[in-house]
Amino acid sequence: MLELERTGHGFSAEGITALDEIRSNYATQVADDNTHQTDVTLEVGVTPRTITIKGIFPEDSSPMIGSCWDIVSDPTKWFPIGWPEQGWIHRRSADPAIPGDEPVVDAFPRLQTQTPANSVDLETLRQVTEPGRYERGSCYYEQGSVTGIEFVDDSLQATVQGSRPYEVQVTLSEGSYVSGQCSCPDDTVPCKHIVAAVLASGDIEAVGDGQSVDALLEEAAAKEL
Template sequence: MPTFARSGSGKWHVVGPDGCRYGRAFDDEDAALDETVTATDIVAYEPPKSREEIRSGSRSVDETAFSRGYAHDQRLVLPSAIEESDSDLCGSCRTRLDQHQKRRATVIADLKRVTPVRAADWDRSDRETRQGCDWCRAHERTTWHSDDLGTTVCPACGRLFETQLGEPKSEHPPDENRLPETPDESVTPIVFGTTLPESDPADLTGSNRPLIKYREKHTYADVIFELERTGHGFTAQGIAALEAVRTDYAEQVAAADTHQTEVSLTVGTTPRTVTLEGILPGDHVDVITDCWDVVCDPDHWFPLGWPQQGYIHRRSADPAVPGEDPVIEAFPRLQTQQPSAAVDTETLRSITDPGRYDRGERYYEQGAVTDIQRVDDSLEATVQGSRPYDVQVTLSNGSYVEGGCSCPDDANLCKHIVAAVLASGDVETIGGEQSLEDVLESASTAELRSLLQTLAEDDLTVRTRIYEELS
């Protein structure tokens, strides 16, 4: 658990790399600590109430947190030395603790949806230096390791995993252990958005490989590293290794007149995705090369389970990493990752909330649009979000006209509609250049009668309409 110390101003701080600059100073062995400093251990966040406690009491914030699977809504319980003192915890350090709790709550909820493991066998280790937690990334000297879950975490995460947090509803229990087996050998990533020496994504097989995506903006570019389709996340050590690359690159361009922005590393709440931002386009090959060994080394992964849009493993009877599916068959848009020129993206963007458009674009790029069918100007698709959503869209010359989605978002255009429209150019249109009127006009009476007869035999609704309209 974190250790706290009080500065001369009276504020309490988290000691070590998770604290503010005052807290980090306390972790220095040569630091001359103030006489008023007191060190102790955090008690932890209040664990979620059990189902019995919730049923027997009145509805509360804790019940809401339990039902949603969000533990970061709970009250932070600080050590008595802080609670009973006349000063509060540093605001920056409190924010950092809340971030840790939000991440651990999200990861634990994800894990419990895909694995029946509950009584994990934890091995406790005490270390001389602080090690980052794979789940919440908090740095602790005491760590818990579980071979069952394939991960090393802090005590707060281990204890929270053993509570009711994130338990799926009784009608949706995990019926099998879908935590993937972590490979023993290096797995070559799929690279797209750029061309690397001796790297051709079209020649690779194994749809469950890690992804490296290059995205060029105006002056600068991003490199995105994803483990989503491997069913893993980056360990704290893996993130630290990518951070070391970021630091080296930031120092390299610090004095360059051509580089005037911050080089940053952004990690997803569940660490399946890490984005390195603010690099010069001309440097991206060197940056990817520097990160290559980190991304493809399974020692830097821990299993999380496949999310909805990562269920590519279901294409084969025996899911495996890297798998046996050819890349182009599993991800037909990997070659370009750009919507077809036939799609009017400019109009779509102009009528969509920017945040929803960006999220829909990510869904499209991730291959979340499935079961897509386009008949003349009508489009139907399934978009894998937090669960599958059904989308119906009307188009005109590649432009969005109207549409609907089964998701709860009441906006005119949700992210699922955006993703479906962007994917509309990836499938052949049934009917082609001909309109329905043209096809009917060119058909003979015998052909139409035969078609109606077949439809009536196959579909009771069609048969009913014929009786109602023509009898």
Template sequence: RDGLVLSTTVPTFGRTASGTWHLVGPDGCRYGRSFADETADSPAETVTATDIVAYEPPADEQSSPTTVSLGPPSIRNRDEQRLVLPTDVREHDADLCDSCRHRLDTHQKRRSRIIAELKQVTPVRDVDWTVREHDTRQACDWCRAHEHTTWHSVRLGCTVCPACGRLFETPLGEPAAEHAPDTDRLPETPAEPITPIVFGTTLPEYDPTELVGSNRPVIKYRDKHKYAALVFELERTGHAFAADGLDALERVRKRYADGVADDDAHQTDVTLEVGRTPRTVTLEGIFPDDRASVIGDCWDIVRDPANWVPIGWPEQGWRHRRGATPSIPGDEPVTDAFPRLRRRSSTQSVDLEALRQVTDPGRYERGMRYYERGSVTELERVDDVLQATVQGSRPYDVRVTLSAGQYEAGRCSCPDDTVPCKHIVATVLASDDVDPVGEDQSLDDLLETASAEELRTLLRELADDVSLRKRIYEELGDE
């Protein structure tokens, strides 16, 4: 299948008088966005791409002189797809504007990632696409490219651009036979709004401990001192934000940005960052005191399944599937999945700033994500020792030593030689999710006050463990 080229009718490129080509419409730079038919800003010339998506490049790069790769010269991964420009654009002396070239590359990376993940979780292949024509350009639910022509699928629950639809029909991301899903793993999209789980802050008349089912949307509040961020996640539902949902969140961002534009105390940008697969959207640059009102503005957007599109459970999200045909929000009490909600702990007994100072920033952020998505299990805290299992690419055993409320040392069974690793960070973040044992009395004091009979009874019970029984014989037996 090497060199398979897909034909589609998107996108449209326009050439300015200077000779540079730009994407026409909302995906283009300021020149491309200004192009409109029958106006003074109309492009000097237009061309519609007929070979914009290529499934793996030809083995010989010189064999297709009418194509231009926007990806790396050496394609090592099947999900790094090559973008192919129309001949008229490629042969023009000025070529394509760098900003528009980057936008094309971004769309293609999103296509590759979402489509590959879809094929890991659903056996649906023969999709009955319905082609729709629109007067204005519509955003694709997968790659978010804007086109006049869209393809709609009832089975996949999405409306996509022709490039995504055609790429889905190729072998891209097809799992090996032994890994192919035997049942349809795409979740059912709820018909009614689902109340989100909110972390990191409290809201009036809202108690997350009363909720049942952890397969819900999640809203996380992150206080960054002067400014704060809100993170909206759909991973536990097996969905991503559809184009309409992203547009609605963008309108909230713009309203807030306009509201603080004249406030001299606000000195940063208000941004909306969308993940490559739009399961996660982050709104940054808000005042901490505005968190409740901004969450209120986003509440109906996040909880409304009309703003979702099913794309399956990635990585750790598989654990939230809870069966072959899971319900959303499910029947697991949220406090079982998130002990911190039950404890409603607003403070951390361990000094996280000290941990952050000795941790690589990237590892700290990844450790925080591991903790927030519930990867820390079998957590125990005895005296100043934490012991846990952290689910990464596989389960890893972690042991952490604390001293006077600060991280002192840690070890992990993962292959990362850097300490602390992300699994150690996740374990420390989870330290307040369990009640510490031995906090009020030292082990030495406890042994001093115990009677001989109590100690003998305890040793007999511990001797059920073969390794401990052997240790008792070795330490107390006759030489």
């Protein structure tokens, strides 16, 4: 199996076709080899951010990577999918050859401000964070790396795009950081991803105010839902 991916981009239709041609050539190469018992397939991931080629002999993995490298390293074989601050949002079902029509800054308005809201207690956050991590977290926030953010009562959940997407959970009290968890390998808390999520907390309005989820759903208008 060989999986190809480029952070923040999806394969164009031209790139997918070129990679499938490599898959087809390899399938022809091993067609008469009785020890090769599986089909050689190409699977396109959602977005389409990843390409997976299955049915490769382990000893052929390196040559296959070499064959794919010219395509993977060619920027014309990709299109941006909105990370961190440029390009267009592409729907999963869209033809990758057709540019998206929703600018990233419209989908994530905090990219337009890049400044933490006054409701965020920056002083407390600075006091509990190692300076280097605070600065890197600030850069992540300013680049728009915080997505999928949800803020209910004092609980904040967000996805922060670092070398890969990391899931962050934070507890706040009146805008002040209380505690946090992150799926990244950094054992120091708060890490840079937590910092970025806290800074982004002021970009959205928290819901809840002590109400249960059921009560919120019953009272919410269709537009709010």
